[in-house]
Amino acid sequence: MSSASCYTFGQYVLKASQVFIRSRLSIAFVNRKPVVPGHVLVSPIRVVHRFRDMTIEEVSDLFLVSQLVSMEIQTHHLCPSFTLSMQDGKEAGQTVHHVHVHILPRKAGDFQNNDDIYTEIEKHNDSLHLDNPGDQWRSDEEMAEEASILRKLFDKKYTQNIE
Template sequence: MANQNINSHRTAKEREKMSFPTKFLLGENLIEGNVLDFGCGYGKDVEELKVKGFEVEGYDPHYQPNYPKQKYDTILCHYVLNVLQNQDQAKVLYQISSLLKFGGKAYFSVRRDIKKASFRTHFIHKVKTYQTNVILPFKSIFRNDNVEIYEYQHYSFLNQNKSEVSPFFEKLEPKEQVGELASCFAFRDKFPVSEGHTLVIPKRQVSSYFELSFREQSACWFLVNLIKADLQKEFNPDGFNIGINVDEAAGQTIFHCHIHIIPRYKNDVENPRGGVRGVIPGKKEY
């Protein structure tokens, strides 16, 4: 189909020298510790950074597909988001958030010379490739007519102990953040019902799920799906309960909207029949 973005890897350039964003970050002494180039393409920046003595790895789903197995102090992501559609952009944000050390920094470089989202024929490869403009809600550290560079750190790192941002920052250990998108983030529950119990929380502080915009709700559910997949890999549960408490009568105790993802395991209760109906015990069995 014409609208399937199957040629995004075709936009990778075979560079003869280091990319401008990496060169800029080097000049500002912003690359430190162990480094990941996420979406590295042919890997020229990785090669050049290694020559300069950096401990660096490259990952690219097409050219270097071995997914990283550790966390990094610095992650580079240059010109990746511009060639992806919305859901794939969100997945990349989630992956980089998950691969970044607490307190580390990621740098997203996006093109600024794209006028509108569209599929167009690549001038070299003669196949349809997608390109779009991207605006991120992170700190911008450089911009010209061709590129903008954003600096990202975990939402929980930037806002730790700030109860005015969310009451959760009084209750949860910031290092327990396990995922993030542009408008929501995820924490392990401080008092878990089961192993892996996780909360998905919108960044905008509202009490009720029904106060969120449809876009915010959609982002939360997209993050729920990503978290569920990771929980399945890590804990291999036999089922899940997904729930939201809205208002005190429904059991809400922290009045910043959040979605519970509760992994379930065989024989974790004597009779699981009825599931979430158990919020009113007498109505659980039917």
């Protein structure tokens, strides 16, 4: 992990305590309002608004870290499948002005209709714009606690491979 105390995530500030893995070009972090248990995000460290504006190295690193995170989350959350999602641009539903991949662990029967997850992701994105998120968002402490648990999965196993 970096010694940075925070990261810029589009129009938001992300505390380093919420980050559980950092490669040379990407970070993985817990979600303020997860759609399903284990819902995390992977993003380039550099603020990049659109996928098309990423460098080849950033694209490669983003997807390698996403794959690595998925493998560990699958074991940790005992989930057989994932929904991976990226909204690229306002018309596609992007609400945070920073490229990011949603990694959502999936289990049989987690939604009545399998594609309902996309409706839930849309609701999740809409809630980011509320003036008073109240109890809809997790606290910084809850997020730091989850990140600490996840960080332990990666610290010894992958640190040398991704830095």
